[in-house]
Amino acid sequence: GEDVEQSLFLSVREGDSSVINCTYTDSSSTYLYWYKQEPGAGLQLLTYIFSNMDMKQDQRLTVLLNKKDKHLSLRIADTQTGDSAIYFCAESMGGYNKLIFGAGTRLAVHP
Amino acid sequence: DSGVTQTPKHLITATGQRVTLRCSPRSGDLSVYWYQQSLDQGLQFLIQYYNGEERAKGNILERFSAQQFPDLHSELNLSSLELGDSALYFCASSADPLTPRTDTQYFGPGTRLTVL
Numbered sequence: 001g002e003d004v005e006q007s008l009f010l011s012v013r014e015g016d017s018s019v020i021n022c023t024y025t026d027s028s029s030t031y032l033y034w035y036k037q038e039p040g041a042g043l044q045l046l047t048y049i050f051s052n053m054d055m056k057q058d059q060r061l062t063v064l065l066n067k068k069d070k071h072l073s074l075r076i077a078d079t080q081t082g083d084s085a086i087y088f089c090a091e092s093m094g095g096y097n098k099l100i101f102g103a104g105t106r107l108a109v110h111p
Numbered sequence: 112d113s114g115v116t117q118t119p120k121h122l123i124t125a126t127g128q129r130v131t132l133r134c135s136p137r138s139g140d141l142s143v144y145w146y147q148q149s150l151d152q153g154l155q156f157l158i159q160y161y162n163g164e165e166r167a168k169g170n171i172l173e174r175f176s177a178q179q180f181p182d183l184h185s186e187l188n189l190s191s192l193e194l195g196d197s198a199l200y201f202c203a204s205s206a207d208p209l210t211p212r213t214d215t216q217y218f219g220p221g222t223r224l225t226v227l
Binding site for chain 2: 031033035041042043044045048088092097098099100101102103104
């Protein structure tokens with residue numbers, strides 16, 4: 001079946017790296033996404049990775065994909081207070097298929 | 112700003128009533144998706160339209176319906192509202208769901224529905 005799991009909470013110190021983890025169950029997923037939701041706001045697309053890639057880097061963001069273990073991670077380097085938000089992992093099989101979201105990881109950044 | 116617009120931003124209504132939520136996709140996007148975000152269910156896919164036609168259906172109640180118009184904007188109609196329908200309703204759009212790298216979904220700011 002379809003299921004995406006994330007840990008619910010992560011606390012880091014400003015300037016440190018944050019690593020948010022996600023596991024998914026559908027091995028036929030072709031696209032995996034990270035979205036960010038700030039309080040009272042919508043979902044902002046942060047980055048995505050195709051299933052034929054192992055890693056993708058975009059400025060402070062690094063996405064790692066382990067297809068064998070169906071594990072996805074988002075690393076945020078030099079975490080800032082503005083990074084405090086809820087981060088959602090989502091999988092999609094592409095085409096007309098829906099996005100399946102995890103429950104979201106709340107990232108708290110403290111001084 | 113994703114380019115996806117949703118109105119209204121907030122909606123407060125009573126049980127049994129009917130409301131309409133509106134979404135305008137990003138310029139050039141053909142596909143519109145509706146999602147519901149609630150505390151107990153998280154983010155759930157409701158329905159998808161592509162160029163005016165329904166393409167995929169998720170956990171959408173029979174009391175809910177949607178449509179996509181010729182100008183590609185979409186409306187989600189919620190009727191016989193119950194307390195449990197209180198949630199944040201998101202619309203997303205993508206260019207072409209069948210072409211890789213153009214099927215990424217961009218989300219609007221959402222409509223917060225409160226049913227009293």
